Amino acid sequence: MKHGCTLCQVLLLIPAMGLLFVLGFLSAEMWGNPSENPANALALLKSQLGVMNKSAKIDPVEAFQSVLSEIETHYYGKPPAVDKLTYTSIDGMLSAVGDPYTRFMDPEAFKRMQEDTSGNFTGIGALLEDAPEGARVVRPLPNSPAERAGVRAGDIIIAVDGKSLERLSVDEAVHLIRGPRFTTVELTLRRQGEPEPIKVTIRRDLIESPTVDVYLEDTENKIYRIWLQQFNEKASTLVSRALNDIQKNGGRALILDLRTNPGGLLESAVKVASLFLPEKQVAVQIVGRQGLIDKLYSDPALYHNLKMPMVVLINGSSASASEIVAGALRDYKIAILIGEDSFGKGLVQTVIPTSQTTAVAITTAKYLTPNGYDLNAKVVDGKRVGGLKPDIEVKSDEDWRITDEDRSKDKQLQKALEVLREQLHAPGAGASALRAAADGSQTR
């Protein structure tokens, strides 16, 4: 009886199970798969997306890893190596930041950077330009290995270490000429008046690029121009010396030319600004993620009491330290700015190693002028907008180069001279009067 009962229970259970199986199957059919309804297909897809959007958080690292391993295992073509793909991906991540200076350095770039800053790359010290057969020497730099070896302006370098430059660009030629310090390079030169090419062997050395050039642009009015080409350790000493000379020679007005000056050391910029600032004043403000980090002050000990009107020339290649100096001199009404919008780079990068062979350069702070103006250009609709706006905007001719000897073509310089002359002949010569004149010419 007992057994029979168990048996009939089991027998009852089997059809019941079957019934429920079918029930489960049908429920899945009805409720589990609504996308079968054609009209609802899109609505469903959308609602699925909607649900996804609500739980929107996704861990970028998980997503990255998933896509990476999916490419490595399932992509049909030959996938790029895991490291290359990762570097590309990180490049993409950093370009989404929208700041060209925040960038990733793969092992190759990181190595190059380490070499660059430790100054391993050196050359012979000559300015070169394109020429039909090779590269023409514009001029050897004073006291450079090239000058000591007898290289002259006008010489055409046709081969480097026996390798012809015929189909190479100047950049490629420069690449061949540069090398580690104290190694030698053999140049084959063609010189006018010499029937045969000349061979010279030059020992490469560290080249100090020129920093400061002084020109008397207007003899009658004694208007001097100081062309400061970069902000290195010596910049403020050299400018200071130039100012002494100008004062001694009875200079009456000054043009500080910061065009195509890419910047350099922050400390150097503060020192150069100090030459013109009578009191201890804020030269630049540094602002980081958490707000103001630091203010750097001018050093009144460096001040030169010039008592002459002053113009600063800037253009689209005046960047960083140049913009700090130009900005400070304008904010304190020491000088007016003439030229074009400056480059717009007042950013501090920190290089942080991310592995033994890679690093990332991140913009961790930015410079503001003493008045709090943000120097940095922003990318709006694919165009860079920003930088310092000159008080008087003058565009240069497209063909003009800062190295050109003929000054009459230099529209920006001519404008500066014109403004300064006008000022010197007006009563009460001084920077503030000059500024008033400049404001007047803007509204005119």
Next chain:
Amino acid sequence: MKRKWIRAGVSLLLLGLAFVGGWWARVAMRPPTASAGGSMIVQRDFTPMISDARTPKADSTVSEPAMVTLYYRVLDLVKREYVEPVDETKLMQGSLEAMLAALDDSHSQYLKPQQLEQYLKALNGTVSGIGAVLKLIQRKTTIKVGNTNETAPVAQRLIQVVAVLPNSPAEKAGLKTGDLITEVDGQWVLSEDPFAEVAQLQRLHSERQQIRDADRRARERLRTAIPISEAIQRLTRLPKTGEKPELTLKVSRGGQSIELKIARAETRVKPLEYSRVRGQYGYIRLNILNTQAAREFDQAIRTLQQGGMCGLILDLRQTAIGQQESALKILGQLLRVRQVGLVETREGSTYKKRPLLLSGAPKGTNLRIAVLIDGGTYNVTELMALALRTGAKARLIGMPTAGDASQAVLYQLKDGSAFTLTVGRYYGADGTVFDKRGVQPDDRVTSSPTMRGQPNGDPALDRALSWLAQSQKEVRS
């Protein structure tokens, strides 16, 4: 007493399991939910997994876990140290976009949530913009340098028209398969490095003036240029408020440059249209290979057969949107064999071909089938045409097809974005290669239709009709 309870409990458990089993059985039988659009996509559901399970190789710095760590470190540093707050989602999107773009493959790309939605809408038959399926192609060419006899090699990336959707603004304006879109509203679509000429002139040591002229030309070109992504966006979206709906395009067709004015609108595309031609022949046109088309295909065949159809013309011209599953379902109605084609996939560094099969038994048909193809017959549709030739003795009439045999998969990420990836390459069941070459028609008809699907207005259709009539006679005699 106690035993009774246990027995009842076990019974209930078994009953519950039976229910779940039934549910599961149905779910397991269900084909994977297909979703995609824009081009041919197979869906694979995708949930990101965490890498912790794998152990890094001790000293290697390029193993996958080491790279994941590197990615994490950079992301973390930027989030913490960058001078302004950064949007983590943007950073992730930027990185995935770049990683997939690095594959240089038109079927592998990252889709932001709104791009995915646009994709799905297209698959469901709503296409925004000019109403054409576009593809990025790459080619190497040379440009003339200055006034010299020299040339410079340049690598170009161009927007090519794969297919034009029926009743779309693009169709009305006369845009054609193969057209290359070079300018949008007078703005050059940035297809190559504009300074290639300058670099070549420098390398040739040309005169300074000539280099400067070339440089000026390049700058001028760049000033008005728009990036490819921007051009594609303008072509595939509705006009913004205040924007004029019409776009003026410059397209290159067979080496000649022509200008077209094309409106932008939302085009509703019927996935499938059918009619009877000359009384006894069925004409089915597949515009989009989606689930709706697959379902309507059964219906269309039944209706046409009730009307005494004795031959079928399947129009696959300009069919460039769809998904593999739907194509297979449609083929299931016509093929006499189960094998549709072959799919080659990569396993490590070797490649393996496997048959691509119908999910169920083939229904088969004794109908004579003519398939109309052209350069807009794209991807899975090309495979479909080949399968009909080998598995249903169909005759292919028209022009060679697009020649794109990439099998792509859509992966959805849980934040609503997605990415697509080429995971295989299709071949015909007999090993026929159609990648790059296209599927060759059995009967070439070069003139394009004036009235598509209408006798006397559609030369390929006319050819199909006369072939069907011919073979019917042969069967009778």
